[in-house]
Amino acid sequence: MSKVLLIGNGAREHAIAAALARANVELHAHMNKMNPGIAALATSTSINTLMDREKLPDLTGFDYAVIGPEAPLSVGISDYLENQGIPCVAPLQRCAKIEISKAFAREVIQKAAKHANPQYAIVRSLDGIQKFEDKVGVENIVVKPDGLTGGKGVKIFGEHLTSRTDVENYAAEEITKHGIVILEEKLVGTEFTVQSFVDGKDLKFMPLVRDYKRAYDNDEGPNTGSMGSYSCENHELSYVTNNDLASAKKIMKSVVKEIKKRTQYEYKGILYGQFMKTETGPKVIEFNARFGDPEAMNVLSLLDTSMDEVCLSIIDGKLITPKFEQKATVCVYVVPEGYPGPDVMKDQPIRLGENIQAELYYASVYERDDVVYTTGSRSIGVLGKGSSLKDAGEVAYDSVKKITGKVRYRTDIAKDAI
Numbered sequence: 280m281s282k283v284l285l286i287g288n289g290a291r292e293h294a295i296a297a298a299l300a301r302a303n304v305e306l307h308a309h310m311n312k313m314n315p316g317i318a319a320l321a322t323s324t325s326i327n328t329l330m331d332r333e334k335l336p337d338l339t340g341f342d343y344a345v346i347g348p349e350a351p352l353s354v355g356i357s358d359y360l361e362n363q364g365i366p367c368v369a370p371l372q373r374c375a376k377i378e379i380s381k382a383f384a385r386e387v388i389q390k391a392a393k394h395a396n397p398q399y400a401i402v403r404s405l406d407g408i409q410k411f412e413d414k415v416g417v418e419n420i421v422v423k424p425d426g427l428t429g430g431k432g433v434k435i436f437g438e439h440l441t442s443r444t445d446v447e448n449y450a451a452e453e454i455t456k457h458g459i460v461i462l463e464e465k466l467v468g469t470e471f472t473v474q475s476f477v478d479g480k481d482l483k484f485m486p487l488v489r490d491y492k493r494a495y496d497n498d499e500g501p502n503t504g505s506m507g508s509y510s511c512e513n514h515e516l517s518y519v520t521n522n523d524l525a526s527a528k529k530i531m532k533s534v535v536k537e538i539k540k541r542t543q544y545e546y547k548g549i550l551y552g553q554f555m556k557t558e559t560g561p562k563v564i565e566f567n568a569r570f571g572d573p574e575a576m577n578v579l580s581l582l583d584t585s586m587d588e589v590c591l592s593i594i595d596g597k598l599i600t601p602k603f604e605q606k607a608t609v610c611v612y613v614v615p616e617g618y619p620g621p622d623v624m625k626d627q628p629i630r631l632g633e634n635i636q637a638e639l640y641y642a643s644v645y646e647r648d649d650v651v652y653t654t655g656s657r658s659i660g661v662l663g664k665g666s667s668l669k670d671a672g673e674v675a676y677d678s679v680k681k682i683t684g685k686v687r688y689r690t691d692i693a694k695d696a697i
């Protein structure tokens with residue numbers, strides 16, 4: 280039986296824990312904050328910051344580690360564990376730069392699959408900002424900081440920025456902070472997510488997922504960590520053609536090769552590609568060095584191969600082909616009222632109700648006397664499965680309606696596709 284260390288404490292890690300538990304591993308969960316869902320599946324837990332190597336407890340004696348979030352990768356936790364003799368189902372810090380640094384990502388794509396990049400510029404001065412504005416038109420600009428921002432640092436003209444002065448002020452602010460800023464042409468189209476397992480050379484792809492990032496129905500309101508997602512029983516998405524998918528997969532394979540070329544190290548773990556289906560084919564919005572949240576729930580709940588065997592095959596560099604159930608999934612995030620905003624309803628009890636058919640994945644909640652409470656972040660991922668998207672949606676929403684308290688959710692996840 281494998282002894283596995285799981286790092287992270289969100290709903291994504293709850294889904295990873297559930298997949299590992301189904302594979303009968305002995306699970307130790309190391310978390311920033313106690314996640315009651317993960318704790319219930321683990322043999323043992325430890326709580327401490329994930330971000331400080333000095334504060335990590337003794338994490339030796341594991342067959343391997345799975346690292347869920349990007350933050351520990353950005354401070355070198357995978358390098359630290361590998362040095363301790365614990366192989367990781369996660370890339371080393373230098374390879375995880377594909378997520379951590381948007382400038383690195385654009386440069387890698389430029390070399391590996393130029394056609395998948397929007398027009399972009401990595402600039403260091405006001406002059407550089409203005410040159411790019413003149414080139415693509417200020418109304419077509421997206422400004423991205425060169426670091427991890429939890430999806431909240433990206434500012435788009437027409438939404439967060441409404442004038443040339445806005446663009447220049449925000450971009451200049453980022454240059455002051457980080458020395459550089461990334462300016463991109465705004466991509467227009469529909470987004471889709473492609474996740475893959477990677478063993479250094481080979482990639483095996485998971486069912487496609489559509490993610491809904493906006494806070495309110497009809498894609499209104501600010502970007503959030505995501506409010507929900509869906510995947511279809513044939514593992515495809517109706518608006519993504521075979522050509523689009525083949526192109527996206529080829530881009531991801533080329534990127535893995537290019538990372539090896541640049542860093543001399545193989546990329547292992549999960550590679551997440553977020554694409555925009557544009558009129559001229561799929562283009563990359565961003566890469567992540569981890570599963571998506573909520574996309575992890577869509578795919579891992581369908582995983583029909585032992586997650587332990589998949590992880591071991593990644594570590595050994597002999598990736599097996601994982602199987603996924605031919606079912607559709609709809610994931611709806613239950614969030615505190617007021618999320619995402621300053622008046623979010625923290626420390627409120629959530630009542631789960633009776634006969635919930637969906638799978639529940641705890642995100643940011645805590646438990647006291649068997650009652651689950653909200654924090655300032657997303658609370659529970661509610662995952663419905665079914666033989667069609669319609670069935671999966673019904674399972675998810677029937678269950679969501681039974682979850683009460685000072686919480687809310689989007690009512691239109693997968694509605695356009697159903």
Ligand code: AMP
Nearest residue numbers: 397421430433463464465466492564565
């Ligand atoms: P990111 O942190 O890169 O995922 O960006 C957050 C969100 O901003 C993405 O999910 C997209 O919806 C949007 N976004 C990022 N880059 C672009 C782009 N070049 N064109 C259009 N939208 C973008």
Ligand code: GLY
Nearest residue numbers: 490505571572573
């Ligand atoms: N669902 C988007 C992300 O995990 O980054």
